[in-house]
Each structure stands twice: as structure tokens, then as C-alpha cells.
Amino acid sequence: MATPTHPPAAAAARPDRPVGAPAPQQLTAVPVRHWGRRVTAVLAVLALVGLIGSLAKNPNLHWDVVGHFLLADLVFDGLVTTVWLTVAAMAVGLGLGTLVAVMRLSANPVLHGLSALFVWVFRGTPLLVQIIFWAYAAALYKHVMIGIPFTTVTFVEFDTNALLTPTVAALLALGLNEAAYASEIVRAGIQSVDPGQTEAAYSLGMKPALTMRRIVLPQAMKVIIPPMGNETINMLKTTAYVSVIAAHDLMSNIQDVYAQNYQVIPMLVVAALWYLALTTVLSVPQAWLERRYGRGTARAGQVSPLRRMFTGAAGLLPAFGGSRNTTDQKG
Amino acid sequence: MPLPMVHAQGVRKQYGKLEVLKGVDLTVERGQVCCLLGPSGSGKSTFLRCINHLEKIDGGRLAVDGDLVGHRQAGDRLYELREAEVAARRRDIGMVFQRFNLFPHLTALQNVMEAPVRVARVNIAEARAEAGRLLDRVGLADRADHYPAQLSGGQQQRVAIARALAMKPKLMLFDEPTSALDPELVGDVLDVMRDLAADGMTMVVVTHETGFAREVGDTAVFMDEGVVVESGAPRQVLVAPTQERTKAFLGKVL
Numbered sequence A: 001m002a003t004p005t006h007p008p009a010a011a012a013a014r015p016d017r018p019v020g021a022p023a024p025q026q027l028t029a030v031p032v033r034h035w036g037r038r039v040t041a042v043l044a045v046l047a048l049v050g051l052i053g054s055l056a057k058n059p060n061l062h063w064d065v066v067g068h069f070l071l072a073d074l075v076f077d078g079l080v081t082t083v084w085l086t087v088a089a090m091a092v093g094l095g096l097g098t099l100v101a102v103m104r105l106s107a108n109p110v111l112h113g114l115s116a117l118f119v120w121v122f123r124g125t126p127l128l129v130q131i132i133f134w135a136y137a138a139a140l141y142k143h144v145m146i147g148i149p150f151t152t153v154t155f156v157e158f159d160t161n162a163l164l165t166p167t168v169a170a171l172l173a174l175g176l177n178e179a180a181y182a183s184e185i186v187r188a189g190i191q192s193v194d195p196g197q198t199e200a201a202y203s204l205g206m207k208p209a210l211t212m213r214r215i216v217l218p219q220a221m222k223v224i225i226p227p228m229g230n231e232t233i234n235m236l237k238t239t240a241y242v243s244v245i246a247a248h249d250l251m252s253n254i255q256d257v258y259a260q261n262y263q264v265i266p267m268l269v270v271a272a273l274w275y276l277a278l279t280t281v282l283s284v285p286q287a288w289l290e291r292r293y294g295r296g297t298a299r300a301g302q303v304s305p306l307r308r309m310f311t312g313a314a315g316l317l318p319a320f321g322g323s324r325n326t327t328d329q330k331g
Numbered sequence B: 001m002p003l004p005m006v007h008a009q010g011v012r013k014q015y016g017k018l019e020v021l022k023g024v025d026l027t028v029e030r031g032q033v034c035c036l037l038g039p040s041g042s043g044k045s046t047f048l049r050c051i052n053h054l055e056k057i058d059g060g061r062l063a064v065d066g067d068l069v070g071h072r073q074a075g076d077r078l079y080e081l082r083e084a085e086v087a088a089r090r091r092d093i094g095m096v097f098q099r100f101n102l103f104p105h106l107t108a109l110q111n112v113m114e115a116p117v118r119v120a121r122v123n124i125a126e127a128r129a130e131a132g133r134l135l136d137r138v139g140l141a142d143r144a145d146h147y148p149a150q151l152s153g154g155q156q157q158r159v160a161i162a163r164a165l166a167m168k169p170k171l172m173l174f175d176e177p178t179s180a181l182d183p184e185l186v187g188d189v190l191d192v193m194r195d196l197a198a199d200g201m202t203m204v205v206v207t208h209e210t211g212f213a214r215e216v217g218d219t220a221v222f223m224d225e226g227v228v229v230e231s232g233a234p235r236q237v238l239v240a241p242t243q244e245r246t247k248a249f250l251g252k253v254l
Helices: A008-012 A035-057 A064-068 A073-104 A109-124 A127-135 A166-191 A195-203 A207-245 A250-261 A264-293 A305-310 B045-049 B083-088 B108-118 B124-137 B153-164 B183-200 B212-214 B235-241 B244-253
Strands: A143-147 A154-159 B006-015 B018-028 B034-039 B059-064 B071-074 B077-081 B091-094 B171-173 B202-205 B220-225 B225-232
Touching: A035 A305, A064 A073, A064 A264, A073 A109, A073 A207, A073 A264, A073 B153, A127 A207, A127 B077, A127 B225, A154 A305, A166 A207, A195 A207, A195 B083, A195 B091, A207 A250, A207 A264, A207 B108, A250 A264, A250 B018, B006 B045, B018 B045, B018 B225, B034 B045, B034 B212, B045 B059, B045 B171, B045 B202, B091 B153, B108 B124, B108 B153, B124 B153, B153 B183, B183 B212, B212 B235, B220 B235, B220 B244, B225 B235, B225 B244
Parallel strands: B034 B202, B034 B220, B091 B171, B171 B202
Antiparallel strands: A143 A154, B006 B018, B006 B059, B071 B077, B220 B225
8 A cells, every 4th residue: 555654643543553553664574583493503503513622632533643644555545446446346337237227128038037136136135245255256166267168168267266356356246236226227217218219219210229329328317327426425435345355445454554553543534534535526527417418408407517516505595506597488 | 003102901900909900901192191080099090100110010911112111021921020120111201299209318400410310321511401401491490409398399399390301201100290289389380291291291190180181181081999981082081971980070079
């Protein structure tokens, strides 16, 4: 209502407003004050500061030891093995996993059954069991040979112990285990693509393999990449398990050190800091890949992954990430 | 008398126990536009998909330009061809789908270029120029770099037509090309199809647009329960049908 402000005299004439009350136009709305929220926040921050202070001052944490070993050669060597093992195991996992996924979707019932069996075994047994199994596989077969079955013809023969070094055993265990999980992720990705896409490609004269490579897989990537990113970050941490077979990864070397100097906690802090640093770095390529394969969808923003990372929290604000999509221009 | 473009004799198809095509006979001459009409479940879309072997027939003979599409005949048996051979024969048959089925990860131009570059091995510059001409022909030259999600349904369908034409097909199949479109977008797509027919393209069109069938069609074919009930000139089939089932269907849709 655009009525001008009334002097008190006019207000007195209205029965619904007591004399002396402010005019409606002067009222200001005040949101509920969340006193409890503020108190909790202050208490939580105090608790955190107290914890950090106590850790910083605790002599048993031996920050000098942490500082000394953070960039030590032994730790660095372990780090290189951990990164190498992560990359190699993920490569084996993704490659073999894609093969197993395609077998699972194949019309050939034998291939389908074999891939199901593979997933059943490697997903159904603990990773720790698999790691130790591969390390001790020489107890099962003393020699591995490539030749013609049921004859004495042998092309190459290896001593299993020489072949299955702890690092190779670790790679086999992690790679095969990952393949089982990756195959399910890839299968879900392939199945998420509309069958009409395959029909359209076929109707243009494209063969099945070309259709899979050019049409189906690029679209499946959008579904495959986020969980595979998680798998990679998970794998980086899971490599710590191979310390049980002394595969010279970061965790193995850390254990070697604290077995000698008994500085268990400081050495674990060193390990934790490095694992945290690596997992943080890994989230960058994941964001980049998601953007790369999100092309053509309205949701895929044109913001660079780095910028998205730094505006992550701010992304909730409309000024940043929120509304800068190149959305539909229907019509 | 030249070979007919599509020649179907006693084509049968079943899903398990359900017979969808119970002996379809149909001939489409070169340069003709054949409109397939009928209630849903009559088998008209299934028959269309059999023409380029997206569905496999169980019996009968179905030839395009004299060649069996998905089979090789030896005596009284049809042997299914290998995937590579089927793919080679499909290159000459363009298809447009009800749901467009554009490749969402490629731009309009890339959608049109994909098959010429990857299948026909045309060099990229040539394919791009030809794709540009085709997009211009369907009135979308200015949308070449848009992704399908950024186009309206009518625009998407016109890109899909350009994509099918890029392989220079001798036959075009349309599976209810306007059924998924908002009413105001149907006209643009029908205009493109009308131009195509005027250029002498042989077309088989599954449609509910009886107006289009009457105006552009050379023949109208009414199918029901897996057989051709009635076929002939559109004016005769759609205006003065002789069969009761055709009359009943037209009474419902007109």
C-alpha cells in the first residue's frame, strides 16, 4: 500500500492500533537469534584449539623426529614406490576391469560366466588374504612355465620365487582386486548409456567395436569417472596394506624405521602427512577429467577445475559456481 | 521395370511366443515416399527396424535395392551375415528415430561428421564442409557448434536427418520422427522431409501425421496386428478406405 505515513493523530483514529504504537511502515523484521548455534561453534573451536595446542606441546610427539624424517631418503623411496604401485595397480585394474565388464555384457554365455566368477572370487575374499596369497604363491607352484599343455614342450620357465618379488606380488594383488571392482563400475557406466545411441551408430554403418569406442565409452565415462576417482584415492591408501609383505612402500619403510627407533607415533604422523598430501593432489586430475567428459551436458560448467576447487565452499553462493552453466537455449 | 528399393515378401518376426509380424508384403519403388500407418502394436515400427536389420527377421524375404539386408540366401535358408557385413549394408540406409538419438557428447557438426570420417573415411576438411552444407540444408547452419542439449527437439531432429544424409543413403527410414516433438516444432521437421521427398529420396515413414501422408506420400500402407491390411494411393487409403479396420482406426485419429 502506497499510503503516506500518518501522524499519530490519524493512527488514533484507527481502532486496531493502540495509541503510541509505531507506524507499520517503521517495523523491521528480525530473524530468530540462534544463540545455541553460536555457543556450540565457540565451544567446538575452543576444543580444537585445545587439542592442537596439547599436541604441539606434547613432548612425546617429537616434532623434531617428524621434521627429520619427513624428507628422509627412506621415506621418499617408499613414497615413490607407493605412487608407482598406485598408478600401476589402477592401470591393471582399469584395463582388466574394462575387459571383464565387456565380457560380462557379451552375448557369449561362457565369457559372461567367467567374468562373473572372476568378480565373485576377487571381490569376495579379503584383500589382505589376496596380498599374502600372492606373496607366498611360490609355495603352490615352484616354477611357472609357458609351453603347450599336456606335452613336454616348454618355451620359458621361471622360478616363482624370483618372479614374485614382494613388489610384483603387491601389484598383482592390488591390480586383480581392483579389476573386480572396476569391472562393476565400467559395466554400470556402459549400461547407463541409452541403447538408442548404439542403434543410431549402427544405422550409420558403424561396427560394434567402433560404436563402443566412439559412442558408448565416451558417454559412459561421465558415470565411470567419479567412482574411479574415489577408487584411485582409496587405492593410494590401500597400498599401505602391502607393508605386511614388506613391499618397500611408504608404510613398509615407516614401519622399518619405528621398529628401530621406537618413535611409532611421530613416524605415523609422517606417513599420515604424506598420504594426505597425495590424496589432495589426486583430486585435481579427477575434477579435470569430470569436466572433460561432462561436455554436452547442461550441468557441466565452464569453470576450470582449479577454480572450482578453490571456490568449492563458495560454490554455494550464486556469485560463484552456482549459475554459470551454459544451459539450454531452447527454441 | 527397375528393381524396387524395398521388397518385402512374407516377412515374419516374433519375440518369444508373441508374433509381431505375420507375413508382411510390401514394395517401395525408387523415389517413392511410403507412409506406414496403424495403431500402436501393429508392427509398423518393428517392420521399419527390420529393413536395416536393427531387428532380425525370423522368416520371409526382405531386400533393399535387390540385396538382402542382414542375410545371405542359400537354398531355402537365410544365413545371418557377420556384423561387419551388416554394417556395410546399413551405410546405404539412413534412419531417423523418434527420440532423435543424437550423440550428446558431440556438437551438431561433429554428429553429422562422425560417420563420414570414421566409416566412409572421408578426409576431415571435406567431411566438415559437407556437414556444414547439410546443416545449412536443414536450416541449422548457425547451430553447428551447439551440443544436442542446447537445441530444441525440432532442431535436434533436423540435425539427426542431416546426420543420416551425410552417408549419402539411397533409402531413408523415419520412425515416428515428429511424435516426440512439441506441436509448434513439428512443421519445421516436416518441411525438411518434404524437401527431401521433392529431391527424389526414397523414404519409408512411420507416422501419425495423416496430413503429411496425404500430401507427400506416394503410397499409404495401413498395418494392423502384424499384417498389411490395406495399401494404395494415400487419397484412397486415407479418405475412402475399403477395410473396416482402416475405417475404425482413421475414425479414431482424424
